[in-house]
Amino acid sequence: MGNEVTKRASDYSQWYNDLVLKGGLADYSAVRGCMVIKPYGYTLWENMRDVLDKMFKDTGHTNAYFPLFVPKSFLEKEEGHAEGFAKECAVVTHYRLKGDPNQKGKLMVDPEAQLEEELIVRPTSEAIIWNAYKDWIQSYRDLPLLINQWANVVRWEMRTRLFLRTAEFLWQEGHTAHATAQEAIEEAEKMLHVYADFVENYMALPVMKGVKSPNERFAGALETYCIEALMQDGKALQAGTSHFLGQNFAKAFDVKYLTKENKQEFVWATSWGVSTRLIGALVMAHSDDEGLVLPPRIAPLQVVIVPIYKGPEQKMLVDQNVHAIMAQLKQKGISVKYDDNDNSRPGWKFAEYELKGVPVRIAIGPKDIENGVVEVARRDTKEKSSVPAAGLDHYIVQLLDEIQHNLYQRALQYRDSHITSVNSWSEFKEVLEQKGGFISAHWDGTGETEEKIKDETKATIRCIPLNNSTEEGACVYSGKPSKQRVLFAVAY
């Protein structure tokens, strides 16, 4: 396999695919729009999942598991929800195959095994979960109900891209029930902050927090909170959403509770989710023309050690030293691999681990051992330095922190230099075309204007930032009065 990565500048989209495929994160599959998440990519997902899972549990949530299938009639119950998801879903209609009488060895759908009611492979689980909550919630004592699910979901997207938009993807979906609207809103906001904390502090990716315009809300939500990140091509990517669902699902599934005052009331709901799409964001945010660049705190492998030697005697000497270093690093909780495969040369290995985005590479040979040093190369800046072997573990711990910090600062600087305030429609189009990034502009608040801007430029309102300052102005498109600026961008 050729390990050459397409240059960002020549074909950004192909560069991204190269990173995912050649970096060993994922592969295409035989099923349209579905991908295979390969071991290296899956370990990355496990690391992300484990951090998020702990964050959810630390905020009082527990995990549960609900059926993969949603009966068609359940999807119908919440009108907006049905409209949002019915057009792109996998539908199970039969429960048996049989031998094809006309073609030996071939199978066909058994027409006698048709389901009375079609089942939809869950595109999201509000409907099936709220049907269960009806039985679980009786009184205020059962509230709040704070549940999360890790699951696969399917949305039959027409145009798919590895991680960014796949027919099947992995995600988590939180579904909570509360006694009051206020409590549900606080929950939705809390989880938005949890997501922002994770994306910024683990994925090293700064985000804008805000709410969606009504047009961009989740199907069935009264308010959709979101975090938006910026990719290196100036496009935005929605990295997570948290929805205040009001009483829509409670009413659709008749979920009431007995208040302390002995009254029956509908409960209030939230849902929130992030998915394997985050891996796409991670890849595009930090990587370069040599390959992936992964933040140490979630990297599948943090340190790789490559031996430099000629002949078995030198190899033995290097081995001894490496084993001591490995033990030290592991003791500090660092994941480390010794690649002493003698089928490939050090130079090939260097390129391979650069492609895979391993944050730190250590090279060590007899000369280094003589001098009591090792060569340390960091992936983010590609700097190499000779570092004393004594106290190497402390050095590496600090270096991993520094790389994490540097990646965040680099992404932050890029992001901050790509938020442009504009005051006219021509300026809007010019900035969008020539610079990209977020455009901060006045908007008249109508879905109509939003649609027109989208039609003309592909830019959408990514969010109305939280705690947005009010400012009198004129809509950049319609010229009508506006009370605040919102963030536009072309998005993934």
Added chain:
Amino acid sequence: MGNEVTKRASDYSQWYNDLVLKGGLADYSAVRGCMVIKPYGYTLWENMRDVLDKMFKDTGHTNAYFPLFVPKSFLEKEEGHAEGFAKECAVVTHYRLKGDPNQKGKLMVDPEAQLEEELIVRPTSEAIIWNAYKDWIQSYRDLPLLINQWANVVRWEMRTRLFLRTAEFLWQEGHTAHATAQEAIEEAEKMLHVYADFVENYMALPVMKGVKSPNERFAGALETYCIEALMQDGKALQAGTSHFLGQNFAKAFDVKYLTKENKQEFVWATSWGVSTRLIGALVMAHSDDEGLVLPPRIAPLQVVIVPIYKGPEQKMLVDQNVHAIMAQLKQKGISVKYDDNDNSRPGWKFAEYELKGVPVRIAIGPKDIENGVVEVARRDTKEKSSVPAAGLDHYIVQLLDEIQHNLYQRALQYRDSHITSVNSWSEFKEVLEQKGGFISAHWDGTGETEEKIKDETKATIRCIPLNNSTEEGACVYSGKPSKQRVLFAVAY
């Protein structure tokens, strides 16, 4: 909700359902044959999964993720496999719903959105995985390939039971590829021992290790290794299987590798899996008429503390003492909950946590504090004792170990006293009817005899034990010569 559990002796099957439902492990769902795994049950599954996952990684495996859907033509490729799974699978035929023109607000399958080829919701993933392996394996350097997947699978079973047999269930499936038959057989055996280690040492459930008779093999396997456990009603339960698949899937999907000698050879395969079914085994193996009994090493909650008090002053005193105890126990890595909910009385709580199978309950009141003790009740024997508060953490650590050990010994004793050697057909039927358990009997080695025994008694060959001793004898059913005894039982 009435928390009364049906007595084992009066209705074993209802007793089991009561434990699962009232113990809060799972619930029925609106989708036929699919269950909801509730938070308490899911935490149990997480604990089991985490232990197994570490065992898999310690034996060199990594996780990956493959598509939920298997194209129909893939299922056809391995004949035995197709036969085994085609008759009970969920078939996706369409990818879109639309508004029903005749019924406002209703949805219908869009006939224009029919898939060219039907997709099967994976009943197991051999077909989709081996299709991917074709691209991943080129030479002996790519072998062995040691991959595991945690996933949901669907088998459209006609008769379902919570955990034991559900249309959708959660499981892990290992899929490995090897250069030689010998290596693949060793892998299949190694994973059988991993499963046995887990089930015995974490679930406290002794198992018989063996191989299946040809009739009972996995669809597409040359050899199926299994572990079989015994439930309290004398029925056996298959707790895990590991398959040597030979070159069947390699040939079906054309997966060859270049040997060191520069020849093209088909690779050798294994697959192995355990599922949420194990939770059913766990429930049935240890529980009693008061509720669940869960082994400390995987229990969702190991210790519960119930305060005994009258009025806020006593409550405050108890609180202080409990907080100190909690801190100590948590430091030892023990999961502990303080239930100071003042809506329910201590007696109610005692019954509730017995129902839920929490291994240790601590009760503490002002009198105890005065005397420097707490009351400790163990779930397995229901013994209560007064234990000094000083050094309580050490005591609890030891007690949890002791409970774990005791549960295993109790199950082992039951199991060992329920393996009966029989030498005649009348004896076979008598033991099966009056005592149950495993029956060790001579068998002539034919599938025909096996079928007849099953038809007459419902008993099947659970396994031919590993390292079985040879012994000349006559088949208990046909009287034909036999060289070894095998284990029969009626099974779940």
